[in-house]
Every structure is written in C-alpha cells, then in structure tokens.
Amino acid sequence: MGIFDLFKKDKSKPDFSNVQSGSSTNAPPPGAPTTNTYVVKAGDSLSKIAKVVYGDVTAWRKIYEANRDIIKNPDLIHPGQVLKIPAA
Amino acid sequence: MSRLSRLSLVLFLLIPVLAASCGKKTQDTTVQTQQPASKVAVTTVELGRSVGADGRITDRVDAFKPTDVIYASVSTTGASASSVLRARWTFQDGQLVDQSERTIAPSGDAVTEFHISKPDGWPTGKYKVEVFVDGNSSQSRDFEVKR
Numbered sequence: 115m116g117i118f119d120l121f122k123k124d125k126s127k128p129d130f131s132n133v134q135s136g137s138s139t140n141a142p143p144p145g146a147p148t149t150n151t152y153v154v155k156a157g158d159s160l161s162k163i164a165k166v167v168y169g170d171v172t173a174w175r176k177i178y179e180a181n182r183d184i185i186k187n188p189d190l191i192h193p194g195q196v197l198k199i200p201a202a
Numbered sequence: 203m204s205r206l207s208r209l210s211l212v213l214f215l216l217i218p219v220l221a222a223s224c225g226k227k228t229q230d231t232t233v234q235t236q237q238p239a240s241k242v243a244v245t246t247v248e249l250g251r252s253v254g255a256d257g258r259i260t261d262r263v264d265a266f267k268p269t270d271v272i273y274a275s276v277s278t279t280g281a282s283a284s285s286v287l288r289a290r291w292t293f294q295d296g297q298l299v300d301q302s303e304r305t306i307a308p309s310g311d312a313v314t315e316f317h318i319s320k321p322d323g324w325p326t327g328k329y330k331v332e333v334f335v336d337g338n339s340s341q342s343r344d345f346e347v348k349r
Contacts, residue, residue, distance in 0.1 A: 128325040130299045133318055137289070137304045140257055141312035144284035150309045167310040169241045169280040199309050201283065 150199040152177075154191050167199050176200055242285040242308060244340040246277045247333050257313035264345045268323035274316045274331045274343065281309045288334040289316035294327050 160174035178188045180200045250259035259275045291299040300318050324347040332342040
C-alpha cells in the first residue's frame, strides 16, 4: 500500500468537523452557593438522607448541624420537614 | 567448579531478579490504591430526539434520522464538590465524532444532557456514546443512524 492509498483511505472517512454539541444540567456548578433542600419522606432518617445526598451515611451530622433550628432530636425527623442540605 | 560454588553462583544471579520483581509488584499496588474513587456514579444513560426541562429524554429512541439532534441524558447519583462528566461520541470503528465535558457539583441525584447535531446530516451507520466520570469510563450506549 502506497502513501497515496493511505491518503485515499482517510478521505473516505466521514468528516465530523462541523458537528455542533452542547450540554445542560440541573446540578450546580462547582463553587456555586448551595441552597439545596430535601423534603423528608416517611421512613427517612438523617443517615439515610446523608447516604442519598452525600453517598456517605456518616455525614448525617452535617445535615443535623445545618438544621438544628428545626431538628431537636437527630433520631426523630418527620415527613414533610424541609431540611437544608449543605454543600458536600 | 564445585557443586557448592555453582549453587552460590545461581543464587547470586537469581536474588537480584527476584528482588526486582517483588519491588515492581509493590509499586503497582501503590498506584492502584492512590487512585481516588469518585462519589458520583452514573445510574442511566438514555438516548432520544428531545429532552424536557428536567434534562430527561422525552422521545426515547436508539435509531435516528440523519437530520436529528441526538440527545444523551445522563442520570447520576451521589455528591461531589466537583466532578467532570464527559460524553465521547464515536462512529463505527471508533472514529471520534465529538467529545464534550460538563463539570458538576451535585448534592444528590442529578441529570445532565449532552447533545450533538450535524448541519449537513449524519452519515448512516452505527455510533456509540460513552460516558466518563472523572476520567473513568462509566456507561455506554450504542445507536444507529438510518435513512
């Protein structure tokens, strides 16, 4: 195979140089102030919520500290309560 | 050369080789354990012709027309202060079509959509979109463009 054959082969490939792309997300960008909230559902516990939002059950205390004004006992949260979720 | 001398010579030659191979294994293990695991994981990748305001696919297909805008909706779970999602689109035998990234800082479940279009139409054939989280391949979907 000569150098001209290689060139011909490349030319036979489709040209994607004019492809236009974009993206969007409902996740906040890094560094954005977080005002996320979580509405407590039946069967939830702080550690369960911590697992969902941080992927770490031991981070429940972070949620508790951010919501001391509405949570008196960390073992007792109620469906419908709106919890502030601090940034990870 | 006596038997003892030959044995000594063999041991003398083998010890550095064995020591070097043991040392290499230790080094490889260290590299693997130093790789940090991302807290964000991809749960689903869906393809379609349009997305809703929430970024989820509203018209789910895996066969497109040459004039279509192709959407990939990536659902993730987990939280991170900064994670990079990358969509890598390829044609047939791996020819790169497009690659784009989005840096996100989710505090829980999130949806990120990537889309591509080609003003003069997509060549017919088989395509693939592969989604990476922080450089690690996570999920991929195959699709086709036909007339």
